[in-house]
Amino acid sequence: LVHHGLSQIKREKCQIGLLALLKSVGKTAQHVTSNDLGFVLGPRLNAAGRLSDMSLGIECLLSDDPEKCLEMATELTRLNEERRDIESEMKEHAFGLISEVIGESGSNDRPSAFSVFHKDWHQGVVGIVAARIKDRFHRPSIAFALVDDGLLKGSARSIAGVNIRDALESIATRHPQLIESFGGHAAAAGLTVKLANFVEFREYFSETIRGLLNEENLQQIISTDGVLEAKDFTLALASQIENISPWGQKFPEPKFYGEFLIKERYVVGELHARLLLETDENVTNLSAIAFGAAEEDWFLNASRIKAVYHLAVNRYRGQETLQLKLDFAERV
Known part of the structure; x- marks a missing residue:
């Protein structure tokens, strides 16, 4: 169902509201993925119900007025940004409360x-x-x-x-x-x-x-599909994996394990960690991102990390490049 739904969206044979939501975040229907459904469109539709009135998202999907859909999509994106601000503040407050509890009980008695x-x-x-x-x-x-x-x-x-x-x-x-x-x-x-x-x-x-x-x-256990060889860090493989999607429960996206040297690091967006990595096999200039990780110890202080990641196609201004999306990382 998801596969055929994505095919419909890519051909723009779908609700105008979906196309308006994609446009409001600078994405094209031709390159929409299942990740976009879960992490781009879904949160914006949910934001209305979380902060305001869920009927806004429903109306955006049902309307056949392109101008009205774009207005509603823009408002949904604004609500989602407000939701992220609220979430960030609440999360940091909650982490602070928990850190106090852990400090009182001792790190060995969590x-x-x-x-x-x-x-x-x-x-x-x-x-x-x-x-x-x-x-x-x-x-x-x-x-x-x-x-x-x-x-x-x-x-x-x-x-x-x-x-x-x-x-x-x-x-x-x-x-x-x-x-x-x-x-x-x-x-x-x-x-x-x-x-x-x-x-x-x-x-x-x-x-x-x-x-x-x-x-x-x-014990927090992360299962992976092993270590990639140097020859596998390619845009072609990332594209092939993307084309096999959609992934989901009981059919997870392939994840890989590796150790990397951090060559460059900087913060983008809302505390996202952007990195340039290098492997021991001299695979250099690997672009990577870890969402919400800009305050993690490994990002701030490590020169070398071990990480679980998946390969992704990064699209920006008409260009496609290989990107590693880090699901977990810690200093070596």
């Missing part, structure tokens, strides 16, 4: 789970923040925002091997006064708790998760 809350957080963004916390600290995490009548709306994200919905159900069964409502699945869930019960809930949540953790799921 809490089993994290539940964080601030009265000024936006309820439309807590799910993204919970995901960022989970990714950074590799622990089941919940971020809460205050809503009306002294209630907190929370969004939970979990790690492999820990069913977050079952954990919440266990708490609701043993301590029914702590959770007003909840729902979800193994990897993600939503819940409502009273503000007055937050501290007690946080304690029972950590206790419940502690009973589900073991040495295996505490």
Whole structure:
């Protein structure tokens, strides 16, 4: 379905609103990819529901007025930029709260789970923040925002091997006064708790998760397709991989492992790390990007890194070049 949908978009046989969204971010329909659906179009459509009224995104997709579609697409892009600003501020605040907790417990006694809350957080963004916390600290995490009548709306994200919905159900069964409502699945869930019960809930949540953790799921494991040879760092291979897409669950995009020397580094956009890398096999001038990594220790201080990455085609001003997109990196 995704493959045929992309084919329709590339031939511009699709809703005018999709074409307007692509135009609003400087992309052409002919080169749209499944990544664009998930990371360019999707967030803009979702931004309306997170911050304003989701009907704006629906109307953009249904309208047959090109001028009106472009206006709505521009507004969706503006809302998405606002959402990213809110997310960035909330994420840094949450990381600060968690760093204080880790500092108090000691680096060798990291809490089993994290539940964080601030009265000024936006309820439309807590799910993204919970995901960022989970990714950074590799622990089941919940971020809460205050809503009306002294209630907190929370969004939970979990790690492999820990069913977050079952954990919440266990708490609701043993301590029914702590959770007003909840729902979800193994990897993600939503819940409502009273503000007055937050501290007690946080304690029972950590206790419940502690009973589900073991040495295996505490270890963050990234599976890769191995190490590329020097001859494989080519635009042709990146294009071939792109043409096989769309990728997804049970059919993941190929990821590779390697060690690199950092030749150049600088920050672009919203704290994205741009690098020029070199391999031990004298493959030089490899352009790479790590989204949101400009404040990571490895980017700031390392001269050599080991990384998990995938090959991508970077398109800019009509030119196509090879780019490494780093999914994980740390100093060697």
